[in-house]
Amino acid sequence: MNLDQIQRDMFEAVRTPLTSTERMKPRTLDGRSTREIANRVIKPNDRLTSVERLEIYNRQYWFRLISTFADDFPGLRAITGARAFDKIAVAYLAECPSRSFTLRNLGSRLEFWLRDNPEYIRGVENIALDMVRLEWADIEAFDGPYGDRLTEADLASLGEDPRFRLQPYVQLLDLSYPVDELLLHVRRRQDVVPFSSNAVNARRRTKLRRSALPAPEKTFLAVYRLDDSVYFKRLDPEAFALLGALRSGLPLSRAIEISVPYTNRPLDRVTSQMRDWFANWASLGWFTKSTSGTDH
Amino acid sequence: MPANRFNGFTEYGVGIGLRVPHYQHILAKKPVVDWFEIISENFMVDGGRPLAILDQILDQYRVVQHGVSMYFGSAEPLNREHLRRLKALVRRTKTPWLSDHLCWGSVDGTYSHDLLPMPYTRDAVRTTARKIREARDFLEVPVVVENVSSYAEFHVSEMTEWEFLTEVVEAADCGILLDVNNIYVSSRNHNFDPYDYLHAVPRHRVAQIHIAGHSKFRKYILDTHDHPVIDPVWRLYARAIELIGHTATLLEWDDRIPSFDEVHNEALKANRFVTRAVEAVS
Numbered sequence: 170m171n172l173d174q175i176q177r178d179m180f181e182a183v184r185t186p187l188t189s190t191e192r193m194k195p196r197t198l199d200g201r202s203t204r205e206i207a208n209r210v211i212k213p214n215d216r217l218t219s220v221e222r223l224e225i226y227n228r229q230y231w232f233r234l235i236s237t238f239a240d241d242f243p244g245l246r247a248i249t250g251a252r253a254f255d256k257i258a259v260a261y262l263a264e265c266p267s268r269s270f271t272l273r274n275l276g277s278r279l280e281f282w283l284r285d286n287p288e289y290i291r292g293v294e295n296i297a298l299d300m301v302r303l304e305w306a307d308i309e310a311f312d313g314p315y316g317d318r319l320t321e322a323d324l325a326s327l328g329e330d331p332r333f334r335l336q337p338y339v340q341l342l343d344l345s346y347p348v349d350e351l352l353l354h355v356r357r358r359q360d361v362v363p364f365s366s367n368a369v370n371a372r373r374r375t376k377l378r379r380s381a382l383p384a385p386e387k388t389f390l391a392v393y394r395l396d397d398s399v400y401f402k403r404l405d406p407e408a409f410a411l412l413g414a415l416r417s418g419l420p421l422s423r424a425i426e427i428s429v430p431y432t433n434r435p436l437d438r439v440t441s442q443m444r445d446w447f448a449n450w451a452s453l454g455w456f457t458k459s460t461s462g463t464d465h
Numbered sequence: 466m467p468a469n470r471f472n473g474f475t476e477y478g479v480g481i482g483l484r485v486p487h488y489q490h491i492l493a494k495k496p497v498v499d500w501f502e503i504i505s506e507n508f509m510v511d512g513g514r515p516l517a518i519l520d521q522i523l524d525q526y527r528v529v530q531h532g533v534s535m536y537f538g539s540a541e542p543l544n545r546e547h548l549r550r551l552k553a554l555v556r557r558t559k560t561p562w563l564s565d566h567l568c569w570g571s572v573d574g575t576y577s578h579d580l581l582p583m584p585y586t587r588d589a590v591r592t593t594a595r596k597i598r599e600a601r602d603f604l605e606v607p608v609v610v611e612n613v614s615s616y617a618e619f620h621v622s623e624m625t626e627w628e629f630l631t632e633v634v635e636a637a638d639c640g641i642l643l644d645v646n647n648i649y650v651s652s653r654n655h656n657f658d659p660y661d662y663l664h665a666v667p668r669h670r671v672a673q674i675h676i677a678g679h680s681k682f683r684k685y686i687l688d689t690h691d692h693p694v695i696d697p698v699w700r701l702y703a704r705a706i707e708l709i710g711h712t713a714t715l716l717e718w719d720d721r722i723p724s725f726d727e728v729h730n731e732a733l734k735a736n737r738f739v740t741r742a743v744e745a746v747s
Contacts, residue, residue, distance in 0.1 A: 170621055172588050173540035179581065180572040212618040214656065216684040222617040225685065229579055237578075267576040270534040270547040271506045312513035338512065397514035 175210055182206045183226045184266060186259045191231075193224040198263060203227075234262050237272045241308065242279070243359060244300040244352040247380040248293050257289045273312070276305055296346040296382055303348050303401075306340035306392040310399045313338035316457030323458060324451070330420045336457045340392040341404075341412055347386045349401040355380060395453060402453075408446050412455075467711045471607050471640025472672035473561030477527065477713035479739075481732045484718070488518055490725040498729065500527040502715045503558070506534055509550040516557075523558060529673070529713075530560040531642075534576060537596045537610060538569035538583045548603050555606050562607040562672050564642040567593065567630060582615035585622040585629035594636035601639065609640035609672040614650040614679070614688035626651065627665040640672035643709075645701045646694065646717075650679050650686045659701055668709045676702055676735065677717040691720035693731050703738040711739050 170178075181197045188194055193203050207219040214222070238258045239246060246254040265278045280301045283290055290297040314337045327333075389409035391402045404412070410428030415421070429439060450456065468474045480500035483491075490496070501522060508515050522528060535547065555563060568580040583589050601608040612630055624632070634641055643666060645659075652659035676699075678692030694702075694716070706712065716732035 171540075172538075172584065172586065172592055175584050175619065175621065176540050176569055176572055176581075180575070180577060183577060183579075183581070184575075210619060210621075212620055212622075214618070214654075221684075225616040225687075226579065226581060230577055233578055267578060268574055270544055270576060271509065272578055273510070310513075312510035312515055314511035315513075394513055397517045 170210070178206045178210055179223070179226075182223055183230045184263070185227065186263050187228060187231050191228060193220065193227045231259070231262075234267070234272075234275065235259070237275055238262065241276045242301065242304050243355050244304050244348065245297060247351070247355045248297050248300055248382060249290060253289070257283070260286065260289060273308065276301075276308070280305060293382065295385070296348060299342075299344040299346045300348045300352065302342055303344070303352055303390070303392065306342055307352075307399055310338045310340050310392045310394050318454045319451065319456040319458055330422045332418060332420050333415045333424075334457050335412065335416045336393070336455055338394055339412075339455050341409060341416065342388075342390045342392065343409065344388040344390060345385050347383050347388045349388065349390055349403070351380060351383055353401075391455075393453065393455065411443075411446070412450075467713070469640070469669065469672065471562060471609055471670055472713060473607055475561045475713065476711075477529070477561075477673075478711075479732050479735045480527075480529070480713070480715045481728055482531075482715065482717050482719065483522060483528070484722055484728075486722050487725040487728070492518075492521055494725075495525060496725065496729065498526060500529060500713070500715075502529050502531045502717075505530045505532040505551055505554055505563070509547075509554055519557070528558045528560060529715075530554065530558055530563045531611075531715075532563065532565035533580070534570060534578065535565040535600060536568065536570045537565065537600070538567060538581075538589060538593045539571045539596075540569070540592060541571060541573065543596055543599055544571075544574075548600065552604050555604055560606060562609055562640065563604060564609045564611055564673065566613050567610040567633060568613045580613045582613065582617055582619075583629065584619035585624045585626060587623060587632075590629065590632045590636055593633050597633070597637035597639050601637075607640060607672065608637075609642045610634065610637075611642035611644050611675065612647050612651075613644070614647040614654075614686075616654055616685055616687075618655055625657070625662075625665075626655075627662045631665065631667055634667065634670050639670070641666065641670045642673045642675060643671050643705060643712075644675035644677070645705055646675065646677040646679060646698050647688060649698050649701055650688050653686045660704065663701060663705055663708065671705075671709045671712055673713045673715065674702065674705060674709075675715055675717055676732075689720055690717045694734070699734070699738065702735065703741065706738050706742040711742065714739075 181199060181201065182203045185194050185197045185203065195203060197203055204220055207223040211219040211222050213219045235258045249257065261279055261282050265282055267275055280298060283298060283301060287294055316336055389404040389406055391404055393400055393402065407429045411424055414424035414428050468476050478499035480498060480502055483501040483503045508519050510516065566580050568583060570577045570579055570581050597608055597610060610633065648659045648662050652662065676694050677690045678694055680687045680689040680691065714735045716728065718728045722728065
């Protein structure tokens, strides 16, 4: 057996989900015998069989990934309950294993996977999807790319009908539920500090009180960072639409035209409102000169 | 031989891993620490708090990068995006050397995020050494490889772990991050004498040493980094220092992390053995 074949065989066994008692399953995801792989590849010793030695890695793989997944999506876990969440974690990670050198991106495909597999969130589909979108936006806002902030001097030189660029880390979400409040509530009940290390993981079993779910409420939200902390900011529907139009690259006049209806409101009030919005967004550093670059 | 070409000819003392629960203490109290080791992957991001904290640390302290997912031993090629981001971080930290593990952990671009053990074969030596050279040439910084704790051995292995380590570092012409706790853990799991391993290591290539705690189970030991260093590991460390000389030493504590002072004091115990070794030599 060459190096490539050994690694393919062993990895297939390692990434096979565990049994309900956290032991190695008899068959890999592609249907092969884990015992046959273990006996062919791994030496036994005086205390452990080949299967038992391979099982150590099988368990560590799943403990590590499920712990990270739970750290990243505590809001989803509070909505579904621990047992359903563990089923989601195993099914998702079996189908969408990590394709990145960093665990940060472990949940990047979760929203789309849940849309394709709604049976895992039956009864709470919309609020669960809202929560997953919020939790992924939170990860993106935390350490996403940053462009040079637009200064007052830059504003003066933008011309009559400028195109404002939003910082890449500002995430805009239109939600059917007020999951921002729910997530803040969940976080207040726990204190998790995830980071990568090369230590072996033990399975963390955090207690979970399943949260009372809020009633539907249309919620427009910006997820952004300021002074290296992530914040959620509720937006008026028009403000949300305007920011979305600016993000799509439209010039200011066109963005206003399609996002801020003038009906029932005097023009001076609308103008004043927009002035306040732009002053606030500029003070939060949401506008950038460029769309690429990194912090500091 | 503390300073050598594998650690950028530096003379670092005893350091600890930079970990999130200690950020506030370090930035507020500015404790005297010889150097910090960072997990590279935690800072290979585009912006935000990780890089802001790192820059504040870099203003005050010496930092060395330690990676967990380069996977020199994986049969597949190196991940170019990983290397590109790592190089940007190397430029930021000015790390005098960069370490990662002598292990594999990915297949076809799918990552295990674990340090999987190598089969000790000539085929594996060639693949691993070539990838270490490629990484070093791209990153333009000395690359050193760390021996891992392992829980399995392969039928196809053609040599001992220490022979494999020696063959790889000679073929790659790179340094070693000698983890004495990992030697101890593997010696217990695979029934060998840890001193045989230690005595066989090409000592002129050792750039850095790791120490750590581990967890004992009924039939095996796991490298959990969640306890103080045990006496047998300290004795192994003492012998390593006698053989190699005063070498940059780093305590790893990654789970159930106690206060900064407790971790730092545990690390500073290493100085006792360094002093004795220096006295013995003089």
